[in-house]
Amino acid sequence: MTNGYRLDNFTTEIISDIGVHSCIKECLLRKPHCQSINYNTQHFQCGINSRRADDIEFDGVQDYNSIFDNVWNASRETLGNCKDAMCSPLQRCVTMKSNNVCISTACPKGFYGKEGQCLPCHVGQYNDGSKQWCSYCPPGSYNDQTGSSFCQPCPPGTYQTKLGSLTCSKCSVGSYQDNTGQTGCKLCPVGMYQANTGQGSCIPCDTGTYQHNSGSTACSQCRVGTYQSNTGQASCLSCAPGSYQDTVGMSSCKPCQPGSHQSHWEQTQCTACTRNWYQDQPGQSFCKQCSGYQCVNTAKTQCIGLTAIQYSWCTSKQFVGYMRFHQCKQHCLNLGSSCHGVIYPRNYENWCYWCPSAQQAYSGNSNYWDLTMCV
Known part of the structure; x- marks a missing residue:
């Protein structure tokens, strides 16, 4: 030459x-x-x-x-x-x-030249006709056929980071890929999870559950005293005053029943109204006090007033009624034996006494009950 x-x-x-x-x-x-x-x-x-x-x-x-x-x-x-x-x-x-x-x-698409002849591109390669050699499939794609003019993009739920690949890899648990031709997967966001490989989406946490970490494979149940009424949440909500929850994984709280109350957040039970206090409505954070000559019933849901005959003999709230023993005792039992300030008589007494105030002794007729034992 x-x-x-x-x-x-x-x-x-x-x-x-x-x-x-x-x-x-x-x-x-x-x-x-x-x-x-x-x-x-x-x-x-x-x-x-x-x-x-x-x-x-x-x-x-x-x-x-x-x-x-x-x-x-x-x-x-x-x-x-x-x-x-x-x-x-x-x-x-x-x-x-x-x-x-x-x-x-x-050489045509999918082939390359060698010693005057055209040969098909190998697997993991392609030739789209713009060159006379075969190129490796780029990351995010694959090819498992010879003589190809293009590479297949990795489908949703898969990825590929390498050149010249014959297959794509599945996304691991806790991750997903919703697009084609990708070189990696995405972590499931908070409030969602994925327990399977090769998935194109994550699953939102169900009601009564939550997940505050990304890339999770499961959701956690709401603990007692809390709830979650929506799906796909990162946390649970505290039960408000007037309600409670004694079971895990719940979507709502239970209201306090009449006769009880709850004044604090995130509680697992309600508290019964104390003596001479009542609550006639559900879901309340406090109890109401019986007033005057009234006693609360056993269920603590209402106050019961004494009849005019029963308190007509009362003077300065010192005692209730002018009844024989069996009348007074029966009345106290009807009221649930929990009327605050009422003194139950002994067998030989004829009176039911009313305490002017707690622990205050009544002076006078020695036949009266010692008012320091008021209930």
């Missing part, structure tokens, strides 16, 4: 400086040799006995067979008028700075 360099392993020359001379490139397609037809038309050089090409971006098959490609010059007179008819079969014409060259670029 005139003014060319033919070596045992490589041929060197800057294509733009060749002019009418010829340059044959022999690049073995094994790491890290340059690929024979992957070059920049303005700045390409295979150095003498080098193992790489300068000023190119390697993008081709690395691990398979060798490719032998000839790059021939067209005459200088044809510069600017490059036609594929000037080249041999399986080649096309490319205009350089100072000349035209023919390169082997005639």
